[in-house]
Amino acid sequence: MISVRGLTKSYGGTQAVDDLTFDIHPGCVTGFLGPNGSGKSTTMRLLLGLDEPTRGSALIDGAPYAALRWPLRSVGAVLEARAFHPGRTARQHLLALAAASALPRRRVGEVLAAVGLSDAADRRAGGFSLGMGQRLGLAAALLGDPGVLLLDEPVNGLDPAGVRWIRDLIKSLAAQGRTVFVSSHLISEMALTADRLLVIGGGRLLADTTVGALTARGGGSLEEGFFGLTEGVR
């Protein structure tokens, strides 16, 4: 479970994230929807302790990220595509992360199989396509079998097969009882994947609702519901 209270982050004069308060529950997919630059990635970085909040708190299972003894065993995150060194093989990349979290080596083989990279495991990651890179990122996120998953724009740049594969994976992870938080600016994909929705604009929370409710607000179209909310918000 993720709990955010009054979370604020300013960079110089700009408020990237402004007084966010919400909870994210296990067992369903919570989508984070908003225009580019609305603060979605910043929120995720604050949750992972990569940035320091100006004010407020972002807790995972009641504790700040830095207090987690083995973070990868609690939280798996994919923030950007291809966040690995091109010179290493997929297996070595995962072995290094497993070592950091005192995970057994067999987990590496297990997650590689789970994401379909077993055949490519010993190739240099620099040669991976965008889709394979995303799979490697997801393998790393799943390494510790975490209860919480944070995914920032996971379908960007993927082909239709990749998009569907990720959508199915996300839904199955949530069905397993994990807390799944997925950000996107693709409304149609959100409609197919998410159950609950957090809509953000200009760093502020505009709605904490469900896909069904926002679609109804938009007269049957999630897109209309979204634009109705975010019109004029900067």
Next chain:
Amino acid sequence: MEWIKLRSLRSTRWVLLGGMAATVALGVVAGFNTRSVTGDPTSNVLAGIILGQVITGVLGVLVMTSEYSSGLIRVTFAAMPRRGLVLAAKAFVFGTVCLVAGEIAVFASFLGGMAALRSSVPHPSLGDPAVLRAVLMTGAYLALTGLAGLGIGAILRHGAAAVGVLVGGLFVLPLIAGAASHAVGPFMPELIAGNSLAAVKPVSGFTWSPWLELAIVAAYSAALLAAGGWLLIRRDA
């Protein structure tokens, strides 16, 4: 984690081996060219570290900055939020590898250089404690340069800029400072290496004990690592 990262990159291995080979080769050439009977053959055949220190320094930079250029740094800090510990682990693993590689390279340089020395020139031997001290310290110097590179990389986070600062600090700074005053020589690491650490015969202007000089170089590296670590912890990832 850091040990797996270091050894899993083929490029690191090849650059390090290449650097060691070049250091030894330069040492042999310098030994061959030593003609003076009154000079310091030991410090001559260890001249290869002029190149060796750049290799270890640049590798140190890359150990840190490649994480930023590839975006891996965020994954690393998510896996290990204690960033000071990440830097310490990198320093320990990389420093140890550099020390071993450095000592192998300088010992090989010494032995190779000795073999290339003309018979007219006195041949120092490793049985002489001053000579042994010179060789061991020079190997340690290579490790310290590597750690300095790591520190600069952590401070600047950008590979090209960090390499520039490293090379500038090693080679350009002594030239500029030396134009103002010769008294700064004993504080410049590259000059320290050639004129004190590797020297068996005393060099004018470098009268301090080599142990003190080694401590000065170590202090530079420690300060760079400390500053890098402090910045890593304070800054957003």
